Amino acid sequence: MILNHVRPLGGAPADVHVAESRITGFTPSTAPGPAPLLLPGLVEGHCHLDKTLWGRPWWENNVGPLLTDRIENEKRTRRAIGMEAAREGRALAEAHLAAGTTRLRSHVDVDEESRLTHVEALLGLREAMRDVLDIQLVAFPQSGILRTPGVEEWLDEALRLGCDAVGGLDPSLIDRDPVRHLDIVFRLAERHGKPVDIHLHEAGELGAFSMELIAERTRALGMAGRVVISHGFALGDVAAARADALLGKLAEAGVALCTSAPPSRAVPPLRRARELGVTLFAGNDNIRDTWSPYNAPDMLARAAMVGLKYELRRDAELEWALDAVTTLAARGCGFADYGLGVGARADLVVVEAASLAEAVVQRKAPALVVSGGRVVARNGVLEG
Numbered sequence: 001m002i003l004n005h006v007r008p009l010g011g012a013p014a015d016v017h018v019a020e021s022r023i024t025g026f027t028p029s030t031a032p033g034p035a036p037l038l039l040p041g042l043v044e045g046h047c048h049l050d051k052t053l054w055g056r057p058w059w060e061n062n063v064g065p066l067l068t069d070r071i072e073n074e075k076r077t078r079r080a081i082g083m084e085a086a087r088e089g090r091a092l093a094e095a096h097l098a099a100g101t102t103r104l105r106s107h108v109d110v111d112e113e114s115r116l117t118h119v120e121a122l123l124g125l126r127e128a129m130r131d132v133l134d135i136q137l138v139a140f141p142q143s144g145i146l147r148t149p150g151v152e153e154w155l156d157e158a159l160r161l162g163c164d165a166v167g168g169l170d171p172s173l174i175d176r177d178p179v180r181h182l183d184i185v186f187r188l189a190e191r192h193g194k195p196v197d198i199h200l201h202e203a204g205e206l207g208a209f210s211m212e213l214i215a216e217r218t219r220a221l222g223m224a225g226r227v228v229i230s231h232g233f234a235l236g237d238v239a240a241a242r243a244d245a246l247l248g249k250l251a252e253a254g255v256a257l258c259t260s261a262p263p264s265r266a267v268p269p270l271r272r273a274r275e276l277g278v279t280l281f282a283g284n285d286n287i288r289d290t291w292s293p294y295n296a297p298d299m300l301a302r303a304a305m306v307g308l309k310y311e312l313r314r315d316a317e318l319e320w321a322l323d324a325v326t327t328l329a330a331r332g333c334g335f336a337d338y339g340l341g342v343g344a345r346a347d348l349v350v351v352e353a354a355s356l357a358e359a360v361v362q363r364k365a366p367a368l369v370v371s372g373g374r375v376v377a378r379n380g381v382l383e384g
């Protein structure tokens, strides 16, 4: 397969050569006329395929104001309307693929309600879509670990069954014992040789303390490059000097950050993270589910949200937003063979845009999506 006359990352026009699902080379293109942009496959760094209502009729949200209201509301709704993680998860994953996402990290609930049923459903989905979408699954203790007997064992079993990473959740706020919670998470990671991705919504100094505990454990186990803190709102709450010190600890330990760039919360500082060498990438988090009616399976739209949240204006800055849903997300999640180099998996996204910055802001579906060397979508529509 040859993809003719495209501009890789906005560079000079080239023809891209692909064989057996890999990029095998580039040759200069002398064809007349403007060439569209070529991006690597987009990366969804954080979503919840098992929670979404994607593809279902509109669901009226009447949830109460507390975190516990949302947790209970989700459980009640799942039973009431017969949600199925495999069906809705597949609808969302396919919509992501049509919009150019070829790598995706999903957290998957492991709690007293779901036990291992969501894990089994999404392991099946991961296998079914293996040729066109590279899915990572994080075993996620949505209701904490210590509060419910059995969760630690179910997490252990989820990793044995094939989950790619172990999750955690607000170790002080939910389990009220950060040391024990994090020791369990990192012990499971060590036992199975798998990475860690922890939801950390804790604000201010409480969240900062949790970050320090996570950095200590990452260093002690030599897990640099294999640990992610998702959200990390505390870094947006504390004073700039304190945030810098925390970012320094995360950089030294090799802990990455993932943000959804939510309009309603303080977020880790993007510019300082880049300057201090911390990988900060992006993900949608909840997409059209009982937690949030917002968001869409569209990583260029998420990049635009990153741009808005961080007040990125200049073209060079908007390229940082694109980095957050491409190279940095692949690095943070540990997706191998990524990018537009020779030998990389041929995940190619062709966008009709003059520049990388325009690709981020224009809100237009990719003209063409190639995944693993196969054409999978055109103009936002999956190929039969």
Ligand SMILES: [Zn+2]
Residues within 6 Å of the ligand: 046, 047, 048, 107, 199, 285, 286
């Ligand atoms: Zn999440």
